[in-house]
Amino acid sequence: MGIQTWTFIIVGITFALYIGIAIWSRAGSTKEFYIAGGGVSPLANGLATAADWMSAASFLGMAGIIAFSGYDGSVYLMGWTGGYVLLALLLAPYLRKFGKFTVPDFIGDRYYSNVARTVAVVAALFVSFTYVAGQMRGVGVVFSRFLDVEVNTGVYIGMAVVLFYAFLGGMKGITYTQVAQYCVLIFAFMVPAIFISIMATGNPIPQLGFGSAGEDGVYLLDKLDGLMTELGFTAYTDGTKSKTDVFFITAALMMGTAGLPHVIIRFFTVPKVKDARKSAGYALLFIAILYTTAPAIAVFARTNLMETVQNTPYKEIPSWFTKWEDTGLIAWTDKNGDGKIQYLPGSAIEGKKPQFIEGRADFGQRKITNPSTTANELYVDRDITVLANPEIAGLPNWIIALVAAGGLAAALSTAAGLLLVISTSISHDLIKKQLARDISDKKELLIARLSAVLAVIVAGYFGINPPGFVASVVALAFGLAASSFFPAIVMGIFSKRMNREGAISGMVAGLAITTYYIARFKLGWVGNPETSGADNWWFGISPEGFGTVGMLVNFAVALVISQFTSPPPQKVQEIVENIRIPSGAGDASNH
Amino acid sequence: MELSQRKKYWRENLKYLAILLVIWFLVSYGFGILLVDELNTIRLGGFKLGFWFAQQGSIYVFVLLIFVYVRLMNKLDKKYKVNE
Numbered sequence: 247m248g249i250q251t252w253t254f255i256i257v258g259i260t261f262a263l264y265i266g267i268a269i270w271s272r273a274g275s276t277k278e279f280y281i282a283g284g285g286v287s288p289l290a291n292g293l294a295t296a297a298d299w300m301s302a303a304s305f306l307g308m309a310g311i312i313a314f315s316g317y318d319g320s321v322y323l324m325g326w327t328g329g330y331v332l333l334a335l336l337l338a339p340y341l342r343k344f345g346k347f348t349v350p351d352f353i354g355d356r357y358y359s360n361v362a363r364t365v366a367v368v369a370a371l372f373v374s375f376t377y378v379a380g381q382m383r384g385v386g387v388v389f390s391r392f393l394d395v396e397v398n399t400g401v402y403i404g405m406a407v408v409l410f411y412a413f414l415g416g417m418k419g420i421t422y423t424q425v426a427q428y429c430v431l432i433f434a435f436m437v438p439a440i441f442i443s444i445m446a447t448g449n450p451i452p453q454l455g456f457g458s459a460g461e462d463g464v465y466l467l468d469k470l471d472g473l474m475t476e477l478g479f480t481a482y483t484d485g486t487k488s489k490t491d492v493f494f495i496t497a498a499l500m501m502g503t504a505g506l507p508h509v510i511i512r513f514f515t516v517p518k519v520k521d522a523r524k525s526a527g528y529a530l531l532f533i534a535i536l537y538t539t540a541p542a543i544a545v546f547a548r549t550n551l552m553e554t555v556q557n558t559p560y561k562e563i564p565s566w567f568t569k570w571e572d573t574g575l576i577a578w579t580d581k582n583g584d585g586k587i588q589y590l591p592g593s594a595i596e597g598k599k600p601q602f603i604e605g606r607a608d609f610g611q612r613k614i615t616n617p618s619t620t621a622n623e624l625y626v627d628r629d630i631t632v633l634a635n636p637e638i639a640g641l642p643n644w645i646i647a648l649v650a651a652g653g654l655a656a657a658l659s660t661a662a663g664l665l666l667v668i669s670t671s672i673s674h675d676l677i678k679k680q681l682a683r684d685i686s687d688k689k690e691l692l693i694a695r696l697s698a699v700l701a702v703i704v705a706g707y708f709g710i711n712p713p714g715f716v717a718s719v720v721a722l723a724f725g726l727a728a729s730s731f732f733p734a735i736v737m738g739i740f741s742k743r744m745n746r747e748g749a750i751s752g753m754v755a756g757l758a759i760t761t762y763y764i765a766r767f768k769l770g771w772v773g774n775p776e777t778s779g780a781d782n783w784w785f786g787i788s789p790e791g792f793g794t795v796g797m798l799v800n801f802a803v804a805l806v807i808s809q810f811t812s813p814p815p816q817k818v819q820e821i822v823e824n825i826r827i828p829s830g831a832g833d834a835s836n837h
Numbered sequence: 838m839e840l841s842q843r844k845k846y847w848r849e850n851l852k853y854l855a856i857l858l859v860i861w862f863l864v865s866y867g868f869g870i871l872l873v874d875e876l877n878t879i880r881l882g883g884f885k886l887g888f889w890f891a892q893q894g895s896i897y898v899f900v901l902l903i904f905v906y907v908r909l910m911n912k913l914d915k916k917y918k919v920n921e
Contacts, residue, residue: 320891453893
């Protein structure tokens with residue numbers, strides 16, 4: 247059977263499974279809709295959190311980013327895992343004990359202020375929308391790549407599926423489909439990785455494989471470093487970013503992870519405080535399986551690429567090369583006219599993507615209109631690192647189809663988790679808590695469902711018409727989460743003295759300075775664009791890493807302001823006392 | 838629960854957090870970033886040690902840290918009878 251048929255079959259089966267689970271786990275109350283009734287086992291919650299966390303970008307993109315940035319890629323590996331330690335130790339157990347439905351619930355109650363609640367809602371909505379737009383786009387891209395449909399059609403199909411189970415089941419439906427989605431995505435990621443590792447080094451464990459030697463007895467990483475330095479690239483195991491920047495980016499990603507609302511609310515779904523701690527451990531374990539395999543795939547793929555293409559005549563290139571050239575993910579221009587591929591440092595093209603035109607050049611390669619003046623002749627899209635794996639390893643068609651299903655599972659699970667945060671923010675934090683306090687549970691549930699529909703439509707709109715800044719807003723999402731939620735929640739738990747005035751001014755200051763910095767140096771919306779280059783960064787910190795500074799500003803402002811204003815009321819201090827003791831967590835309540 | 842007991846419980850919790858977070862900082866920001874060049878002179882099979890910590894070791898330690906924390910806290914909860 248062809249790849250196409252297999253893909254339809256496997257994607258069809260997985261979608262039927264998700265929809266079946268959604269029907270089985272319909273939500274009957276707001277408690278089920280918001281936090282799955284609070285009865286999810288730590289293991290199931292760990293699996294769901296892992297699927298929630300790992301997006302299409304983790305599944306398809308991360309190995310590629312690492313393959314093409316070497317040591318610098320470590321910021322994502324450490325940043326997107328280390329945050330779970332902070333979650334488990336500093337946030338999750340206490341927020342579970344607090345026992346409400348949302349992050350703005352905590353901020354609003356702990357800081358006895360609807361202003362604080364509103365700042366939190368706005369930040370939660372903003373962070374989730376920026377994030378979800380990319381996910382819906384990801385669903386479309388995966389569809390178009392594997393099923394030969396338009397990207398937009400893919401977005402529509404994705405919207406329909408997510409809508410179905412988010413509308414019916416809320417958090418309950420999402421949780422159990424995410425459990426299934428994790429199994430699909432990790433299987434799809436690991437099978438090709440194991441085969442590639444065996445091919446490259448004879449070791450079936452990729453994590454060990456990329457530290458082993460190939461058939462020639464040379465360690466793989468040494469070989470790769472050698473290949474790269476010989477051609478003028480920086481050695482793979484050395485980075486090009488400054489130490490300061492690596493430090494700040496890693497920190498921003500860690501604190502951002504710990505402050506993302508769609509991750510935090512997952513810990514409201516377990517029955518007890520100790521379950522919240524344990525499920526954070528499970529979540530990180532399941533995430534680590536993929537995150538420790540990705541750098542191995544990166545090394546295998548990069549070595550394979552360097553060895554296969556360098557000075558190889560185009561006529562003798564393996565078939566995967568021309569196949570991905572046909573899809574536009576690889577482009578080659580024979581700049582020196584020798585018919586061989588030269589892969590060197592520097593971009594092979596002007597701009598971000600190769601612009602293809604009709605017709606073939608001398609050796610049968612596709613023509614592009616925008617080659618650059620550097621000696622590098624080869625453009626490679628980073629996404630092929632994972633996509634091309636099964637073919638390079640010569641795996642059967644059904645595994646290629648499985649990778650498609652895995653990519654879709656990753657994108658859908660993350661999108662669903664984010665959409666739930668958006669609909670909850672609207673129905674619970676805005677309507678129930680601020681605008682119409684006395685609505686019944688049934689009515690609130692209906693509003694929650696309608697908000698989910700609205701959120702899917704808006705997310706779908708952004709997926710079809712991606713705002714130009716989507717790629718850069720991931721930095722913004724993490725930066726904002728790090729500079730707003732993380733400090734506000736941590737101080738709310740660990741300081742009894744922290745008050746309304748301190749927390750609000752801290753959040754506003756952190757958000758403002760981070761937004762300004764990213765608008766100034768990443769988006770070029772404010773200030774002179776000519777001075778927005780890396781030379782003008784404050785302390786050499788890139789916009790991606792600036793969330794760390796925003797977080798420090800938040801802490802500093804909050805601590806100073808709270809010293810000059812009155813301490814929180816007795817009742818609030820009792821809340822803090824109470825959340826520090828794990829017993830008596832009971833059920834989350836809607837009051 | 839008595840106020841003094843609560844305080845003791847909280848203080849022990851903070852002590853665990855401090856120790857675990859020092860290790861968290863050390864394996865990632867320490868070994869993986871600040872000391873990476875020094876550690877890269879040491880080899881672990883085919884890996885330079887600093888590179889290994891940045892792309893593998895730190896993640897393994899993170900997972901371990903959470904499960905150690907779970908164990909420590911379960912014991913502490915039992916000791917102060919706040920377990921469920």
